[in-house]
Amino acid sequence: SAVISQKPSRDICQRGTSLTIQCQVDSQVTMMFWYRQQPGQSLTLIATANQGSEATYESGFVIDKFPISRPNLTFSTLTVSNMSPEDSSIYLCSVGRVETGGEAFFGQGTRLTVV
Amino acid sequence: EDQVTQSPEALRLQEGESSSLNCSYTVSGLRGLFWYRQDPGKGPEFLFTLYSAGEEKEKERLKATLTKKESFLHITAPKPEDSATYLCAVQRVSGTYKYIFGTGTRLKVLA
Numbered sequence: 001s002a003v004i005s006q007k008p009s010r011d012i013c014q015r016g017t018s019l020t021i022q023c024q025v026d027s028q029v030t031m032m033f034w035y036r037q038q039p040g041q042s043l044t045l046i047a048t049a050n051q052g053s054e055a056t057y058e059s060g061f062v063i064d065k066f067p068i069s070r071p072n073l074t075f076s077t078l079t080v081s082n083m084s085p086e087d088s089s090i091y092l093c094s095v096g097r098v099e100t101g102g103e104a105f106f107g108q109g110t111r112l113t114v115v
Numbered sequence: 116e117d118q119v120t121q122s123p124e125a126l127r128l129q130e131g132e133s134s135s136l137n138c139s140y141t142v143s144g145l146r147g148l149f150w151y152r153q154d155p156g157k158g159p160e161f162l163f164t165l166y167s168a169g170e171e172k173e174k175e176r177l178k179a180t181l182t183k184k185e186s187f188l189h190i191t192a193p194k195p196e197d198s199a200t201y202l203c204a205v206q207r208v209s210g211t212y213k214y215i216f217g218t219g220t221r222l223k224v225l226a
Contacts, residue, residue: 001161031212042202042218043159048211056211092158094214102147102212106158 002027006093006107013083013114020079021110023093028073031096031104034066036089043092049076083114117142121203121217128193128224136188136220138203146206148186149214150179153200162188162201193224 003026013019023032032049047055047068055068070076080087090111096104118141128134140148147166151159163172165181172179176197178189188201200221204214 004158033213043214043216045213045215048213094158096212098212102206103149103161103164104214105161106151109156109158111156 002095002105004107010111015084015114018081020077021091023076025074025095029095030098032076033094034078035092038089085114088114117215119205119215119217121220125221130226131192133191136201138186140205142205144208146208149204151202195224195226198224
């Protein structure tokens with residue numbers, strides 16, 4: 001398993017501003033992903049964070065809106081840019097190791113409210 | 116297109132009343148199927164990985180099984196602390212290791 005620290009745990013932001021969410025893992029991991037979870041719904045993959053290169057975004061998500069960095073194998077950030085109330089959601093960091101079977105582990109999430 | 120469907124959406128059980136949750140999937144080449152438990156306000160907690168049809172995994176009151184088209188999570192004699200949302204996810208053989216999640220089953224076990 002892996003211990004994941006995600007910060008902040010929650011925030012209330014003004015529309016038009018940006019928020020950067022950090023994900024720190026206690027050991028090196030092969031895979032890092034960012035998900036969004038709307039209240040009462042399942043998880044939607046935003047992007048795969050690639051170490052040392054641009055993230056791979058899913059359909060409906062773009063780099064200008066959700067820039068992602070992954071400078072090394074233990075750390076990643078997700079920025080939610082130019083926020084609107086529709087961005088209010090829970091954002092989750094997920095990590096895993098290919099060599100141990102691919103199961104992923106999740107941070108506690110960041111609950112974002114845009115007003 | 117890859118798809119994961121879970122049923123029922125919600126389930127209420129009396130303590131001790133056994134039942135099963137279903138996860139039906141369509142994926143072009145299955146690498147693995149994963150079950151997670153999610154409590155309110157928390158991230159999903161890993162439960163099981165299943166790789167091939169016929170495989171079974173058990174943990175306390177939970178047992179996961181896999182066929183070529185679906186997976187079941189059997190809950191035997193559940194307790195109130197088993198109340199949570201149970202999520203199923205699949206991973207494809209080709210491409211990245213990303214997950215495709217189902218919509219989840221919200222389980223409530225009444226004392």
